[in-house]
Amino acid sequence: MADCLIAVGGNLSFEDLPSRQIVADAISQLGAAGFDKIISSRYYSSPAFPAGSGPDFINACVRARWPDAGESGARAALGALHAIEARFGRVRRQRWAGRTLDLDLLAVDGMVLPDAQTQDGWRMMPPDRQAAEAPDRLILPHPRLQDRAFVLVPLAEIAPDWRHPRTGRTVRTMRDALPAADLAAVRPLPEGSDDAHPQRSLVNGKPQA
Numbered sequence: 001m002a003d004c005l006i007a008v009g010g011n012l013s014f015e016d017l018p019s020r021q022i023v024a025d026a027i028s029q030l031g032a033a034g035f036d037k038i039i040s041s042r043y044y045s046s047p048a049f050p051a052g053s054g055p056d057f058i059n060a061c062v063r064a065r066w067p068d069a070g071e072s073g074a075r076a077a078l079g080a081l082h083a084i085e086a087r088f089g090r091v092r093r094q095r096w097a098g099r100t101l102d103l104d105l106l107a108v109d110g111m112v113l114p115d116a117q118t119q120d121g122w123r124m125m126p127p128d129r130q131a132a133e134a135p136d137r138l139i140l141p142h143p144r145l146q147d148r149a150f151v152l153v154p155l156a157e158i159a160p161d162w163r164h165p166r167t168g169r170t171v172r173t174m175r176d177a178l179p180a181a182d183l184a185a186v187r188p189l190p191e192g193s194d195d196a197h198p199q200r201s202l203v204n205g206k207p208q209a
Helices: 019-028 071-087 116-123 127-132 149-158 171-176 180-184
Strands: 002-010 036-040 044-046 057-066 102-108 201-203
Touching (some): 019 057, 044 149, 057 149, 102 149, 149 171, 149 180
Antiparallel strands (some): 002 057, 002 102, 036 057, 044 057
């Protein structure tokens, strides 16, 4: 079994489903896709990037177990996530554009893929190249993990002590190192919202008592 960290987000509707419902439905489908012992963060909203380029995103993070460890298992887990994305109309046309659903595989245990040098290269890539280039293979941990408040804020709820295998920094440490303005822009959905508190623990997609 492998421990997977997954970021979930979206800011465009699909077949009359709003972003909040798409995120909730996608998380509920993880069990049927093969994930187990699923734990979800709360839901958050964050502004689109660049500012004014679209509706706010709905974001969450999930920690789940995948039955197959190792590189082949990580690739299979990513394939399962892409299949869920496709059910909600995800089309990859433009880097960092709006999307109906984004399921990013952030980490699988302490695995580094495809190798340390490649992961380091993508992680330390200058910002102008980040906007123009996308990897053609699975990079683990996700090379932008340490930069994104909309990932680290919800991820710190469910995996605060996970440690990056290349930098040695925990999720909590990476979150706290981000600018205060970036952290403040990631806002939990208000109390009383139907989607503010998703089912936090599921097994095979079913709520657990």
